[in-house]
Amino acid sequence: MNAPRPGHGYDEVMTPSGQPLLTARGVSKHFGGVVALDDVSLDVFGGEVHALMGENGAGKSTLGKVLAGALPPTAARLTIDGKPVSIRNPLDAQRLGVTIIFQELDLFAHLSIAENIAIGNLRYQERFAVSYRAMAQFARPALSRVGLSELSPHTPVHSLSVAQQQLVAIARALSMNARVIVFDESTSALTDEAVERLFAVIDQLRRDGVACLYVTHKMDEVFRICDRITVLRDGRYVGTRPAKQTDMAELVRMMIGHDVRSDAHAAACATDRPLLSINNLRTAGLRDVSLQVAAGEVVGLAGLVGAGRGEVGRALFGLDPILGGQMTLKGQPYRPHTPRQAMKRGVALLPRDRKAEGLMMQMSVRENASIAVLDSLNNLGWIRRRREAQQTDHVGRQTRLKAAAPQAVVSSLSGGNQQKVLIGRWLLREADLYFLDDPTRGVDIGAKEDIYAIIEDLARRGKAVLMVSSELPELLRCCDRVVVLNEGRVAADFDARRTTQEQVLTHATSAAAGHARPQAG
Amino acid sequence: MKQWLTNFLTHRRDLVQSLIVLAILFTFAVIFSPRTRGEYTYNLFGLSCTVEHWPIFLKIENLTDLLRANSPVAIIALGMTFVILTGGIDLSVGSTIALSAVVCATLLVEQQTSMATAMIASMVAGGLVGLVNGGLIALLRIQPFIITLATMIGIRGLARLVVNNEQIGLVGGQSDSAIHFAHIMSQKSVVIGAFLLLAIAFGLLLWGTVLGRYVRAMGDNARAAQYAGLPTRRVLAAVYTLTGLLAGVAGVFTCARTNNGNPNEGIAAELSVIAVVVIGGTSLAGGRGSVTGTVIGALVIAILTNILGLNNVDANVQSMIMALVIILAVVAQTISLGAVTRWWRQWRGSTTN
Ligand SMILES: Nc1ncnc2c1ncn2[C@@H]1O[C@H](COP(=O)(O)OP(=O)(O)OP(=O)(O)O)[C@@H](O)[C@H]1O
Ligand SMILES: [Mg+2]
Numbered sequence: 001m002n003a004p005r006p007g008h009g010y011d012e013v014m015t016p017s018g019q020p021l022l023t024a025r026g027v028s029k030h031f032g033g034v035v036a037l038d039d040v041s042l043d044v045f046g047g048e049v050h051a052l053m054g055e056n057g058a059g060k061s062t063l064g065k066v067l068a069g070a071l072p073p074t075a076a077r078l079t080i081d082g083k084p085v086s087i088r089n090p091l092d093a094q095r096l097g098v099t100i101i102f103q104e105l106d107l108f109a110h111l112s113i114a115e116n117i118a119i120g121n122l123r124y125q126e127r128f129a130v131s132y133r134a135m136a137q138f139a140r141p142a143l144s145r146v147g148l149s150e151l152s153p154h155t156p157v158h159s160l161s162v163a164q165q166q167l168v169a170i171a172r173a174l175s176m177n178a179r180v181i182v183f184d185e186s187t188s189a190l191t192d193e194a195v196e197r198l199f200a201v202i203d204q205l206r207r208d209g210v211a212c213l214y215v216t217h218k219m220d221e222v223f224r225i226c227d228r229i230t231v232l233r234d235g236r237y238v239g240t241r242p243a244k245q246t247d248m249a250e251l252v253r254m255m256i257g258h259d260v261r262s263d264a265h266a267a268a269c270a271t272d273r274p275l276l277s278i279n280n281l282r283t284a285g286l287r288d289v290s291l292q293v294a295a296g297e298v299v300g301l302a303g304l305v306g307a308g309r310g311e312v313g314r315a316l317f318g319l320d321p322i323l324g325g326q327m328t329l330k331g332q333p334y335r336p337h338t339p340r341q342a343m344k345r346g347v348a349l350l351p352r353d354r355k356a357e358g359l360m361m362q363m364s365v366r367e368n369a370s371i372a373v374l375d376s377l378n379n380l381g382w383i384r385r386r387r388e389a390q391q392t393d394h395v396g397r398q399t400r401l402k403a404a405a406p407q408a409v410v411s412s413l414s415g416g417n418q419q420k421v422l423i424g425r426w427l428l429r430e431a432d433l434y435f436l437d438d439p440t441r442g443v444d445i446g447a448k449e450d451i452y453a454i455i456e457d458l459a460r461r462g463k464a465v466l467m468v469s470s471e472l473p474e475l476l477r478c479c480d481r482v483v484v485l486n487e488g489r490v491a492a493d494f495d496a497r498r499t500t501q502e503q504v505l506t507h508a509t510s511a512a513a514g515h516a517r518p519q520a521g
Numbered sequence: 522m523k524q525w526l527t528n529f530l531t532h533r534r535d536l537v538q539s540l541i542v543l544a545i546l547f548t549f550a551v552i553f554s555p556r557t558r559g560e561y562t563y564n565l566f567g568l569s570c571t572v573e574h575w576p577i578f579l580k581i582e583n584l585t586d587l588l589r590a591n592s593p594v595a596i597i598a599l600g601m602t603f604v605i606l607t608g609g610i611d612l613s614v615g616s617t618i619a620l621s622a623v624v625c626a627t628l629l630v631e632q633q634t635s636m637a638t639a640m641i642a643s644m645v646a647g648g649l650v651g652l653v654n655g656g657l658i659a660l661l662r663i664q665p666f667i668i669t670l671a672t673m674i675g676i677r678g679l680a681r682l683v684v685n686n687e688q689i690g691l692v693g694g695q696s697d698s699a700i701h702f703a704h705i706m707s708q709k710s711v712v713i714g715a716f717l718l719l720a721i722a723f724g725l726l727l728w729g730t731v732l733g734r735y736v737r738a739m740g741d742n743a744r745a746a747q748y749a750g751l752p753t754r755r756v757l758a759a760v761y762t763l764t765g766l767l768a769g770v771a772g773v774f775t776c777a778r779t780n781n782g783n784p785n786e787g788i789a790a791e792l793s794v795i796a797v798v799v800i801g802g803t804s805l806a807g808g809r810g811s812v813t814g815t816v817i818g819a820l821v822i823a824i825l826t827n828i829l830g831l832n833n834v835d836a837n838v839q840s841m842i843m844a845l846v847i848i849l850a851v852v853a854q855t856i857s858l859g860a861v862t863r864w865w866r867q868w869r870g871s872t873t874n
Binding site for chain 1: 729730731732734735737738741742744745746747748749750751752808809
């Protein structure tokens with residue numbers, strides 16, 4: 001299946017010649033009245049990494065799903081190796097060697113890693129009786145390729161972090177020995193080390209002649225690993241460029257039609273009024289954390305996975321029991337037991353895993369946005385619908401949400417727009433302290449700037465913001481201070497304007513050197 | 522108007538599909554109904570008209586009869602819709618009917634209380650059962666299935682204990698209020714009227730209130746509901762209490778209709794209630810469903826039992842047909858209209874070519 005194709009060494013692939021591995025012509029997809037894809041065409045060659053870019057809702061995921069048989073297209077002409085094919089379902093796609101790693105993960109939460117990799121996998125020989133040993137054996141090579149070999153294949157998936165789940169999904173796709181793999185924002189939840197490993201895997205795939213369709217919003221990734229870039233806008237094909245013959249400015253113009261203004265740094269609005277102080281905090285995931293946040297200050301939390309960044313938020317929001325230490329909020333002792341108590345004290349948390357912890361997928365955009373402020377829209381038990389509509393429409397505009405209607409169910413939104421709904425929910429909720437766990441995950445380059453502006457605005461209004469990001473430059477860009485966590489302890493506390501990525505990374509990894517730590521994403 | 526219709530057709534597809542099932546069933550009922558021998562005179566709102574060989578099914582008396590007979594189950598189904606929307610289930614409603622019925626009969630006949638006192642006490646008893654269910658589920662975080670299975674058994678015991686395993690007849694005693702009660706509370710207008718009012722109230726509760734929104738949110742994604750700071754325990758307590766209360770109301774009506782406080786009343790009623798809710802398109806996984814759907818589901822069950830009864834179908838065969846209809850109704854909801862129209866276009870295309 002994976003025979004290297006002669007003449008496609010990746011160094012020469014500037015404008016590939018020869019026959020494309022996969023061609024798509026006239027792909028259209030309508031959801032009721034919504035046109036997600038309108039006559040899109042695409043060629044992907046073996047041994048090429050082909051980036052697919054565009055704003056949130058441009059149709060990237062829809063195109064990937066159509067190619068992988070997960071969505072029936074309204075119209076499409078597909079060929080593989082020049083032969084016309086019809087891909088009606090994921091099994092068809094698998095037989096033809098096409099697979100996708102979904103943006104919104106679709107793993108079976110209560111099954112083990114090995115089961116998730118083996119189930120529905122044509123390369124796994126089902127036996128009459130389920131053999132967990134055989135499944136584990138089948139899963140192992142793929143797991144070690146993505147750096148999850150330390151984990152037992154019998155671990156249930158729901159106990160993994162989002163990043164680890166993402167790696168399991170990648171391992172599943174790799175284990176299918178596909179010839180075309182669609183990566184739909186696979187790195188949006190990964191740490192730098194896991195991203196590096198993924199890039200190494202992709203390099204290997206390229207040498208094996210596999211075609212990778214790589215959906216991302218991250219410019220640096222595109223220029224590092226991609227050979228050609230196709231841009232979509234509003235469901236239409238805009239153009240394809242070789243990566244070596246284009247630059248960020250051109251891509252941004254193709255994607256949004258105008259340039260993006262980008263400030264070097266957020267304005268400093270930090271006051272000297274302490275709003276939150278944490279002293280020697282200990283929880284299940286934190287050993288000893290002390291930090292202060294002033295009103296109007298934006299503090300970034302940096303560190304590796306497992307360093308305890310998210311756990312600070314969980315403790316602040318009453319999700320993890322506090323085992324030791326004190327917290328003080330606005331001068332008062334603070335020890336929440338439930339999110340509800342935390343919210344009453346003026347704390348808001350934007351969760352990292354928007355599907356599992358954030359959104360009600362079958363409810364509408366408007367209902368999702370207003371769910372945390374219904375107590376203020378409550379009129380003798382009735383929802384003030386007019387006011388609800390006004391407020392949610394306002395944050396929708398603020399975050400430049402793109403949805404068919406406020407009544408559309410959230411599951412019909414593109415990934416980035418789902419994230420904006422979640423951000424809107426917490427913007428509506430007036431709080432003093434915001435804990436934002438990767439707020440721009442999956443958000444396009446233009447909307448990212450909007451979110452930075454929103455964070456800046458919160459700071460200007462005297463709010464305190466604690467922020468986690470999978471991208472270090474983003475932390476340095478948005479924050480006044482960056483606190484580096486390392487294995488549940490504070491390793492360093494930097495002024496964000498006078499520090500470099502290298503400094504932060506050194507402190508994030510240094511103390512851990514010598515320890516055997518799981519490398520999981 | 523046209524806008525509204527397209528909106529309804531696209532966004533409430535589940536309802537459209539339940540309605541189609543209902544319409545088909547209704548047509549079948551009319552076709553297969555035995556006919557009146559002679560003439561039948563309609564008396565509707567002062568207008569009267571006389572028709573011959575009219576289907577018995579369509580006689581006003583029959584239609585109101587079938588509504589009254591199914592009202593207790595339908596009333597509980599309104600509350601059960603909320604419970605199932607949160608992702609839960611309540612198995613104890615059948616036992617609660619019995620408890621409420623025996624409380625009502627005991628008070629009327631043995632304590633000679635007034636009608637109002639007896640009715641309120643019965644409903645409170647039902648509400649308390651619900652509160653115990655909801656409280657235990659919210660505080661202990663044990664699966665609703667297990668908690669309500671336990672209370673189903675326990676409450677049945679309590680009901681039998683209250684009346685020492687005996688039935689308490691309403692008529693034949695010296696209690697005037699009991700006879701009065703049996704007369705008033707079994708009237709069609711009272712029973713059907715109560716159901717309609719409750720259906721509207723619960724429909725509004727789900728559609729327009731904060732509670733209704735919370736109920737759907739919790740069933741959709743319980744973890745996200747917690748992260749959004751919803752008062753999940755209070756919502757659970759409220760939902761089970763409401764269902765218990767409705768089971769109490771159903772018990773009162775059952776007591777009046779049967780003239781009897783029977784501790785063995787309502788055995789397996791919870792299953793009919795769940796069937797009604799499910800036929801109405803509410804997902805047992807939680808988060809998706811509606812009160813309108815449940816009303817349609819109740820009508821489906823009511824019409825089906827009625828038409829089978831009119832044709833003197835054997836009771837055991839009735840159960841088997843009922844099983845078939847439940848499955849068909851739920852399957853009908855999973856078929857997407859889009860697939861049907863696509864199929865239709867293709868078929869038409871292939872016949873014209
Ligand atoms: N099931 C659905 N029902 C209705 N509309 C849908 C559905 N799925 C996607 N859409 C719409 O199709 C459009 C394209 O969505 P898609 O998910 O492909 O965007 P995307 O380019 O992947 O965006 P992102 O960067 O945010 O992931 C969006 O406008 C979205 O609202
Ligand atoms: Mg997408």
